Amino acid sequence: MSKDSEHTYVAGQRWLSETELEQGLGLLTQVEGRMLTVLFPATEELRHYAIQQAPLARYRLLPDDRGQHADGWFFRVTEVETKAGVLHYHGVREDTDEKVTLPETQLAAQVATQHPLTRILAGKTDRLDMYRLRQQAQQHLQHWQQSSVAGLLGARAQLLPHQLYIAHTVADRFQPRVLLADEVGLGKTIEAGLILQRRLLSGRSQRVVVIVPDSLCHQWLVELKRRFALAFSLFDEERCEQTLHEYDNVFSAEQLVVVPQSLLQSATWQAQLAAADFDLLIVDEAHRIAPQTSHFAQLQQLCGAIPAVLLLTATPEQAGLEGHFARLQLLDPDRFHSFDDFVAEQESYQQLSPLAEVLARVGADKLLDRVLDHYGTGRLMFRNSRAHVGGFPERQCQPAPLETDNDEFTSKANWLHNLLRQHKPEKFILICRSALTVQELYDYLRVQHGVHAAVFHEGMSLLERDRAAEFFASPEDGCPVLLCSEIGSEGRNFQFAHHLVLFDLPEHPDLLEQRIGRLDRLGQNQDVQIHVPYVADSRDAYLFQWYQQMQAFAAPNAVGAMLYNEFSEQLQPYLSGDYHDELGFEELLEATAERAGQLREQIRQGRDRLQELNAYRPHQAQAILDAITSDERPQQLRDFMHNFWARFGLDYDELNADSGWLRPTEHMRVQLPGLPDEGLTVTFSRDYALANEQVEFLSWDHPQVQHALELLSTDSFGSTCVALIQNRALPAGSWFVELTFSSQLTAPAHLVAQEFYPQQAIRVLLDSQGRDLTSRVQANAFDKQLQFIDKKQSRALLQQLRQTIQQHIQSAWQPAETQQQALIAQAAERLEQRMAAAQQRLQQLQQRNPAVRQSEVDALNSRQQQLTAALRQPMLQLDSVRIVVNSPA
Template sequence: MEPFWQYSISHNSACKVIESQTLWGETICRVWLPGRDTVVRVPASRLQPLESAGANSSDHIAYVAAAARVADALTQDVLLAPIESTVIPLPHQIRALSRAIEHDRVRYLLADEVGLGKTIEAGLILRELKLRGLARRTLVVAPKGLATQWVSEMRFHFGETFQLVLPEDIKTLKRIAPESLLGKQDANNHGPETLPANAWQMFSQVVVPMDSVKPMDKRRGWNAAQVAEYNRNRFEDLISAGWDLVIVDEAHRLGGSTDQVARFKLGKGLSEAAPYFLLLSATPHQGKTDAFHRLVSLIDADEFPDIASVTRERVQPYVIRTEKRQAIDAEGNPLFKPRRTELASVSWEDRHEEQRQLYEAVTAYAREGYNQAMQEKRNYIGFLMILMQRLVVSSTAAIRSTLERRLDALAAPQEQMSLFPELSEEEWSDLDGQEQIEVLLHSRFKALKNERAEVKLLLDAAARCEQTGPDAKAEALLDWLYRLQSEEGDPDLKALVFTEFVPTQEMLRHFLTERGFSVVCLNGSMSMEERKRVQEDFAGDARILISTDAGGEGLNLQFCHVVINYDIPWNPMRLEQRIGRVDRIGQTHVVRAVNFVFEDSVEHRVREVLETKLAVIFEEFGIDKTGDVLDSAQAGKLFDEMYVEAILNPERVDESVENAVARLEEQAREARSTASILGAAEELNPGEAQRLLTHPLPHWVERMTVSYLSANGGSAEKKKRGWHLTWPDGDTITNVVFSGKEAEQRPGARHLTLEEPKVRGLAMRLPRLAPGQPIPIASIPGLSEEIQGVWSLWRIAIASMEWNRRRIMPLFLADNGMVYMPTARRVWDQLLAVDADIRGIWDMDLTRKAHDQLHAAAEDHGRPIYEELVREHRDRISREREKADYAFAARRRNIEKIGLPQVRNYRLNLLAQEEQNLRKQLDQKAQAYPELTPLLMMRVEGNHE
């Protein structure tokens, strides 16, 4: 039989019948479905002649016109997330999203400076991938202190629900996973299947703390089997759980000091766990090219096979970065207000004599204890001594409670104490002062000589000191609060107070509460719900929030503009991060930062000299370049050493600071020369955000969906609270809205977007117009009567082994034989707004002639579009070839360094074979095939109203 065209009711599509067979009274046809490019069997009873298919109704025309516009928007990189979201992105966030999705491989380093909203950018990219149907399962890996922030920000800004999985949850999940996963349906809804008991598959969106899932090589007291089970449950199962998108916050922590560090191994596993991969870091380089190379190699190992590959030209395409000084709002105004920072010297009055003596006694104890610990190579005792110095500067309560706990530890049997955990330098520097104290006081190590007696004496002195009245700094804090209240002209002024230690926090809470202030506290030990409640209280009636560094991680407190650093962290970058909690997008006031330090103390002298020197460095190198250096374990160690040197030898403070700053300056100079590889600043467009807010995509999606249902046996009824939709298969959805603005205005409404597979499928599986299919005659309201001709829509595509690109082209062939492209676009626009008035079916002889003429015109006018697609494809293949050549050359150089000729030659032969296979694959990918497909045709005879 000769193939012929029919309409499949089952598939709502024209199809070509290629074979039919009648058996026992039933005729079954094998038909080709062009939209799916598949051959299926269909009962003859489910086929109709094209003339009676209903494909010429005004609803069908409206559906195809709207669906084609949606499909075209998706191929033209229109940004869906800002259109469909309640978040109003800023120009730099729009640019970040635009750059992130301009290529198939969404693998980037988001490197905006602190406070520019990298979390929002990542959320926009997540939403964009979901709306495009490219991502369903997302994993976020973040430092412990930021994990809860990710959950709340994704829920608040994007309505995305993430499951927070803490270390203590993993065993519980492992135990219940088999029951939860048993009988779970697969992604294609093919029915129940038995899945492996991988706890990480229970949730489609997960946030997990970074250090709770990194692999370990060994652990004291564990055998190899225990280590293997730990790694399987936390690391191997995690990376094999089938993620589509992996996001890593504070990603510079994955760089590590070598490629054998646990965090880098975690990064390596995560980079291979998903096709889409985002690394977030305000300070990705940190002045160390080897660590930065390890970081970018996680994005693309072939692009960055060795340190020599880390060049500006190769790195820039993978990095998205905005500096604060560039950032603007939607009107083009600078995004950030200026900042005013003051050093507040706190003096010891006569009534504080006991406190001054306690400070000197603890300083002497710390100095002698540190020297003794270093002589005996007992670093952990040295850490404790340094912390004692920081504690006495913080408060009498902090040093007293720690001395009590140290005395208890010295009296406790050694077997009751834990071993000091195996922490890397990076992990130790990530802990705040309180967390470091907790680790040390719970660890097992012997006392220093006469330590117990000294601790007892100091403890007695601290107890006497507390009896004499409030700390000098607490009184100074009260004075400053009243002073700031007056200067800012606000009797209800809010202030964020930072301290390193929980006992100081508790002391200040009591002190301020007794004096009439409403106070709330945050520290690293609090749960997500507790943190959320505290932040809500501070946004409400509470005037003072007292936070530790760990408690302050992830805070966004733009409604407050005063930060008081009650204790000064030794690393200036931690100070910057604290102030960054209020110096964020949305801050409307000049930020005030007040830094407390005792007069006539070692810390005061260090701070005076350091601030002067740092100001010079910041002026020369800029805070953004210096920030890369400051926010590193290396810098933390440098400042620790500087302060320790100053405490041990107070007469040489200037020299200690001078040496440290000289090293910092050298690192900053290196960072300036190497950080240029992150790329130059781009001009931001303030109008893009406004344009996206008024984009008609939600209207197109609404028209597409409603028209499809009306044309294909479903129904769409507009009611007061929204649409009532019934799909052809009987599924019903009520209270449906199609725009983010409507969803916000109507609580409880169902916001239907392209994220819904059924809706997205309407745009992605456009019905094909069959040759000889009847052409309707229509008039279109709003068009001039002079417009007479045949209008059509065409899909132009290029298909290769792994790459498909398509464009939609409207075409208008006037009765005078001319093709008018602007008229074609005008007709298309009008069909998205009004219904065509179908007045009949055109003569079949004229229809066949029009098909031929339009095909020839589409081939002619579509050529530039096709050539652009071919050029994009060739550029992509060329880039892959270039990357492969570089990677193979780097690997070849490494193999050629092998001394044994037999091993060297064997490895070179294997490499040559691998290279040959890859070249064959690239040759196959390079083959691309053109497609030109008619989607819609109609005879337009103006508007006869």
């Protein structure tokens, strides 16, 4: 269609450069003798070519094609006329519907250079294996988009049913506002990460801020990157000051942000946080921000400004029921407006618990749903217990009463030295109240006994704490004991050790539970040994006895906060040494034990049991787990990524059956996110990744995999191809054109349209006569017969077939649109069925439970309306073209 043997070169014609397609549409300005001059207006480049060797392809629009005028407006071609060698297009202008006629000289210079048709006209083709890789990527992308567990596949974490149930339940809600309050050690951080990753990958959330205690900032950054491959940025005071010079609102500089709690003290940063248009807020250790403080008021402002909120705390009632109520108010101030009503409501749930217990035991899920629907905080609060989840080791308390002629500190320090000697080479975590005690103990052990310990306290920088934790954890050259202040009882996980020394005892039972929870948590595979040294008649001696009465060392203590609220005033004289009657302490112990039994029975019969049943539904959790197991497809992922790396210039050296070293080369076609120059070790095995934390875990959710899928679905790689078929049953020289059309919905990301209509690949196969063979020739069977052809041959074939190919491509739109209509009809039916069920469920729930916000019901209706409208106008695009020529041997 484009060489001088086929055409007369005439000034005013439009041509594409086969070798410089990025130049856009060229204008032939001069024909003189055997030379051509072509101007490329898009780049203002002038090229001179010999007519016999000019690498040019004639650009021609056909009827029904869409063209663009140099002034920017678009038109639809109705007729093409040739005058003195120059094409004149008759058509209809899209924005005004007026009829227009224009010569090809007036076409816009910018053409879709990556469009398959443009590439075909210019003779640009890819290898057969690249074309196949593109088709595979589209199939994998469609599979992932319509997976019910997309976003839950890639966590470097054990697949624990209770975590998956919470994550799946919360992540899919419209603007979820919940309190994640599992007992210490059950993985609230992982639950929050799973929710976060699913919302980000599905499009439900785009801008996220995580507020954490200052001491845990670095750990959160590391955990989000290591477990979920999410790259967050830390915005502390220094970063905010630096960014203020570049942005009016410093938090607009990044999409994913971690902020220390202390930053809330600044009115400037607080105001910018509230105005930064974040759509998801995560607050760790929410119990540390006490009500009736300026911090709490600032958090209240943020919770009001950000639509989706996750509050994390293992001790929701540490500040009493009033504090718990105040945190629920952060989530839904309209629902929780009266503390007295809240208390009465909580007490009323005792009537529901026995029935719910029976329904759970017999597996009557639908009836259990109806009972739990009445539970007021059920949609706002998720709290699992070890007893409900199961599978945890025992706790064994090892009291160490000490007789002393010396001071209490020296007696405990000498006892500790003997304990370490008796248990070589095991590791011990020691937690005490203050950094001063940590430093004194470190000095004493080093000077008096030559024991080198690691220290961990609030006076150290984040980097120093991380180094201390790594030094202690090292099996080769680490130390036997890590000395922590109270800061070590929050956020850090040391389940690789099973000895805990409580050098002193905290006054509040929830603080004691947090200390023990550093070891007694998911991943602990041995019984936890809790060593408690105390001197007779000391503060710790009285606390130890009091804690024993509430069984605080034996198991997680759900009643500790309530007991402290009732008995702390009576306990104080014994802690300060200001008591006058030892008999009174015995009465206090008896009263504590009796009240602990009563409270546990109330919890067993009342709201806490309802919380457990609501927070973990085994049958539904198992269905999520089964879906993950089905959709992980590690072997298919491994094959796809190995092919991708090979095609795009990366080296992969297998290190063992489960891992390999991936590294860039100078032949790389594109840059991959998160791939350092020195390379990295990767694995497709979750178990291997859990056992080898330095290895990158690749899943369908991972940024590198997502980048590969997107690249092969949106860029031009593999979009054009010429291949040979050797079939004696077909005439020699007969040929076919196989087209793949991409069909997708144009809708806002938060509507998650892909759940109902993932990006579709629509195939159309035409023979050289333009006959539709799609239904008669299956794709896989056809593809298996094809062979590679070199670029020189493919270009020569395209030069012969260009004009006919362009006409065939034009005629293929009709069968593609017919296929699309069928897919759209199926999607519309799915949308109607699922939305009707969801609306009915939510409306029934709203009638029984005022915690269901009207905004959720409205959002569901709005989503259905917008998706229904989007289904009426799907976007159909030509994605790839493969020309197949028969050449029997």
